[in-house]
Amino acid sequence: MSIDLEVEVSGLNNADSQSLEVGEYGAEVAKEYADKAFEYAESAKDSKNLAESWAESTSAPTGEGTRSAKSWSDISRQWAESGAEPDGVVGAKSSKTWSNLSKDYANAASESVIAAKNSASASAASAKASSDSAKAAALSETNAASSAVSAKQSADTAATALTKLENVDLPLKADVASPTFTGTPKVPTAAVGNNSQLIANTAFVQAAVAALVASAPGTLDTLKELAAALGNDPNFATTITNLIADKLDKTANAVSATKAAQDGNGNNIVNTYATKNEVNGGITNLAKVASTGSYNDLLNRPTIPSKTSQLTNDSNYVAKDAGGNVTIAGTLTAAKVVNAYYNDYAEFFPRGEASEPGDIIALADTEKESYVKATKGSVMVVGIHSDEYAQIIGGETDENGNVDIEMVLQKYIPVALAGRVHVKYYGMAKAGMKVVPSEIPGVGRAFVDGDKEENVVGRIVEGDTFQNVRKVKVMVRRQ
Known part of the structure; x- marks a missing residue:
């Protein structure tokens, strides 16, 4: 990075020595000015980034409630032209929406005038219809009087008919529908075999039963x-048929008797199979397990372990502790290792100070090797403090040769050397950007001209538009 800097120097001409004397503004002062100018340039760059956020950011530039010029421009357009509620304000309408509503109101008023005119015409028609109804009512009154005379005549006729019915004993008559008879009613006797709808009397039933x-x-x-x-068997015929099928054919007794002494393959049962006594006699000469099949009846039976702790093996024996951790004394070789949830490869580095996941780690400027949170002036950047490692190497074991991870973490920093991890970062993050340590210990920023390539800790793989210190995902050491 080059810096254009004007430095004013006063020169005094010594008349006696003819030499030029330079005041206190020597090389050291010029260097201080240059360093200060560089700091101003960095501050200007940060101001430029912040100004860009205030101008074009789609999120809050400096926290909740703030908006960029671009966001305010979009809100203004919503209040002017949006068809929905501008800026999410419930019940609000844009200028365009109010204009459309005014046009709708004008159209509605015009329609109301036309409707009023049509109503007036309808009223006139109703008045004429009322006059016609009055005339029809007068005619109906005349017809009603005539109907009353006819009704009087019908009532007199009905009274005469009722008087005639009162002279008959109605309760003694049977109903036409579903009548109930008393006494000794008689009906014609149908011939046996008659399939008509005649009533069956006692004579017909007795003849049919006979x-x-x-x-x-x-x-x-x-x-x-x-x-x-029939033995109350509804399937009597089938039962008898099946019983007959089990009987020998009396016309072929010899053949049937021969078949009765054979098995399904035609072998003579007596000559082919041993009797129960013969079988029992042979079994007594065999070991007990041959007849019982029981493991407990075996002679010299081996002991079957009920749990893995009862197993004994050579140096390749795999052991698991109460926490589910597996320790292998030899070398583990596998064609594939799959389903590793985390993403990076890490190594334990000697701890020089307290750090936490996401911190950028660098070599400490001390005689003994140790590692601390990196800054812009670190002597050697090595990686990122990670708790997302799928595999980690290094560290140390206790006096028994076991690894106590909690004790190891007190003395060593797990540093991601490859893969994808989260790193602390401030400023706008864009995918593909290189990340280097900033002036804040452990926190990164975007790479700029003049930064050292060897200090690049990784490249951003998930960008965002925030400015505050947070964690972003990077691909480690991708230069």
């Missing part, structure tokens, strides 16, 4: 007796 019984014996002349004789 035809059904015919000459059946007395013990089988009712349905109950017949059912008992």
Whole structure:
């Protein structure tokens, strides 16, 4: 980065020595001015970024409630032309909306005038209709008088007919629909086999029953007796047929007897299979487990472990502690390792001070190797303090050869060397930007001309428009 700086120097001509004397504004002062100018340039750049946010940002430039010029321009356009509620104000309308409503009101007023004219015409028509109705009412009154005379005549006729009915004993008559008879009513006797809708009297029923019984014996002349004789079996015919199928054919007794002594494959049962006594006699010569199949009846039976702690193995034995951690004494080799939730590869670096995830870490300027939060003037930037590592190396074990991660974290910083992690950052973040340490310990900013490439800790992969210190995701050491 180059700085154009004008420095005013006063020269005094010594008449005696003919030499030029330079005042107190020497090289050191000029360097101080140059450093100060550089600080002003950085401040101007930050002011420029802030001014751009006030001009074009779509979010709050300096916190909740603030808006950029671009945002205010958009709100003004909403109040002028929006078809919805401008700026989210409930019930508010834009100038364009009010203009359209005024036009609608004017059209509605014009329609109301036309409707009033039509109503006046309708009123005149109603008046004429009322006159016609009055004439029709007078005619209806005349007709009503005539109807009253006719009704009087009908009432007199009905009274005469009722007098005639009163001379008849109505309760003694049967109803036409579903009549109930008393005494000994008689109906014609139909012939047996008649399928008409004639009423069946006692004579017809007795003749039909006699035809059904015919000459059946007395013990089988009712349905109950017949059912008992069939064993009350509704499938009597099928039952008898199945029983007959199980019987030997009397015309082929010899063949049937031979088949009865054979198995399904035609083998003679007596000659082919051992008897129960023969089988029992052979079993007594076998070990007990041959007949029981029980593990407990085995001779010299081995012990089956019920849990992994009962297993013994060589140096390749894999052990797991109560926390679910697996320790392998040898080398772990795998074709693939999948389902790692976190994204980066990290290493433990000796801790020089307290730090937290997201801090940029650099080598401390001390005789003994240790690492601290990085700043703009750090001697060597190494990576980012991470708690998102999928794999980490380094650290140390205790006296028993075990790794206590909590104790290791007290002495070492887990530093991401590759992958994607979150880093502390301030200023606008744009995808692809390089990140270097800022003047705030552990916090990054955007790379600018004049910064050292070796101080780049990574490139931003998820941008935003905020200005405050927060965490953004970067790809580590992508220069």
